[in-house]
Amino acid sequence: MTHPEKPTTDVLELFYTKKLVKVCAPMVRYSKLQFRNLVSQYCDLTFTPMILADSFCKSNKARSNEFTTNLIDTPVITQFAANTVHDFVGASYMVAPYCDGVDLNCGCPQRWARDMNLGCQMLKDPQKIFELVRECRNRIAKPFTISVKTRIQQDDRESVKVCQALEKCGVSFMTIHARTPDNNSGSIKEESLKLIVDSVNVPVIGNGGVVSLDGCYDLQEKTGVKGVMVANALLSNPLLFAGSKSTSLECVQEWLDICYNSTLTLETYDETVCRGTIPERPPNLTFQCFHHHLVFMLDKVFTRRQKKIFNNLTCFKDALEFLDNTFGLRPQLFTREQFMNSVPLQPQYEGREWVYKELKPFEDSKMHVKDFIEYDYEESKGKLFMDKCKELEGDSGCDWTEMFFEKD
Structure with a gap:
């Protein structure tokens, strides 16, 4: 495209x-x-x-x-x-x-x-x-x-x-x-x-x-x-x-819509009637990203019991069903203009590597392409996620481990 x-x-x-x-x-x-x-x-x-x-x-x-x-x-x-x-x-x-x-x-x-x-x-x-x-x-x-x-x-x-x-x-x-x-x-x-x-x-x-x-x-x-x-x-x-003091359900709806539409291609957009679902392995979105943002946004909205259930969900289907049953919220298809503006681009880096190659010292140039460190941020769920859910510790069914660290 x-x-x-x-x-x-x-x-x-x-x-x-x-x-x-x-x-x-x-x-x-x-x-x-x-x-x-x-x-x-x-x-x-x-x-x-x-x-x-x-x-x-x-x-x-x-x-x-x-x-x-x-x-x-x-x-x-x-x-x-x-x-x-x-x-x-x-x-x-x-x-x-x-x-x-x-x-x-x-x-x-x-x-x-x-x-x-x-x-x-x-x-x-x-x-x-x-x-x-x-x-x-x-x-x-x-x-x-x-x-x-x-x-x-x-x-x-x-x-x-x-x-x-x-x-x-x-x-x-x-x-x-x-x-x-x-x-x-x-x-x-x-x-x-x-x-x-x-x-x-x-x-x-x-x-x-x-x-x-x-x-x-x-x-x-x-x-x-x-x-x-x-x-x-x-x-x-x-x-x-x-200036708002808390997250509104309208904002949560926006988040659902952005996430849902960002997983579609032009072909699937043209073919689909909004089913209100997100495939389990969509492009450009992880469940962790989708779910954690909702945990943070709904922290002051959910009851303790609702948090205990929602914060432990592990797939798109269950999370979307919970939001639908609790608030009547489900993802909505963007208009075509909105969709075209929100489709992730495919950056073309070919032809722009020459600056890196020109500046790299000769000894580094001999390094094998795999001889570098890739830090996997998705390996853990993050400390902040645990901090938001800490009040649920000790409740059966909750196991908050491997958390995120990001400070203001």
């Missing part, structure tokens, strides 16, 4: 035309295409989950699994974890036609990322960060943005020094999680965030601990940030940026 060229958005223009730029955070497993399509109706900017640039450059499977987009997926920033120029710039150049900017993750505190010298571990060698940003900016023309998401350090002077250097390297904007790499909960350091905002001229997005729209405006007033990024609170309430 042939698609028109994907529209693009000048991300920097958002910071100059909006009082507050509302941002959906990069969330491992969760800020995938379907969820971005849902929240983009209420926020200004979305991020993909963090993608390993090394795997993206070397593996067709990684590119197919980790990055999907469609015609309405804009503005969107693709976030990469990388520690070499050839990986970050190579991956960025490949994905550039299909997004509005790339972001270098320098804030992920997870142990596996640290062990691979990724995420917040990059702060121990800031010159490497500067090199990656500078080379990427030199390769990809504006208005495509190059940004960095990072954390504050114990010494505010070091935080300011890094952010000012990033500005000199050509970073378009930066996102600051106002906690240190060793602190994933509790109050954020608003004074440190304000100090950074006052020390640079590029837009700064604040991140950490915000759970409401009022909280977004409060953080902006206290620190002067141009935007606010929210993670976990958006999972529980995708309507947060619209």
Whole structure:
């Protein structure tokens, strides 16, 4: 199927035309295409989950699994974890036609990322960060943005020094999680965030601990940030940026419709009368993704007994039947125009690998195509999923193990 060229958005223009730029955070497993399509109706900017640039450059499977987009997926920033120029710039150049900017993750505190010298571990060698940003900016023309998401350090002077250097390297904007790499909960350091905002001229997005729209405006007033990024609170309430205090059933219906239609091809769309079902192994959607989002969204809607049943379901059929019986909700077929805009595109990377190959050192070039690490985010269900369901521990039939970890 042939698609028109994907529209693009000048991300920097958002910071100059909006009082507050509302941002959906990069969330491992969760800020995938379907969820971005849902929240983009209420926020200004979305991020993909963090993608390993090394795997993206070397593996067709990684590119197919980790990055999907469609015609309405804009503005969107693709976030990469990388520690070499050839990986970050190579991956960025490949994905550039299909997004509005790339972001270098320098804030992920997870142990596996640290062990691979990724995420917040990059702060121990800031010159490497500067090199990656500078080379990427030199390769990809504006208005495509190059940004960095990072954390504050114990010494505010070091935080300011890094952010000012990033500005000199050509970073378009930066996102600051106002906690240190060793602190994933509790109050954020608003004074440190304000100090950074006052020390640079590029837009700064604040991140950490915000759970409401009022909280977004409060953080902006206290620190002067141009935007606010929210993670976990958006999972529980995708309507947060619209000012809603909780998820509505209308929003749940939207989620069902987006997920159902994203599993159809043009051929099956033309052939089908909406049966209200999702095949057990559809393209572009896992049951884990579909189900976990519903668990989060319905956490304040379900009774304890309903949670106990629904949160333990393991297939599309049972989940859809439960929602139909409980709320009268079932997936609805999009109009043809809606469907054509939401169909996942098939990015064409052929001919865009030359930057990666040109930048890769000769010794690395001799590496076998399989000699790299692919981190399987789908291996576990995630800590956040367990945290949401913790109240059910001890009830028969509930076995919450192998959970997800993603902090604001």
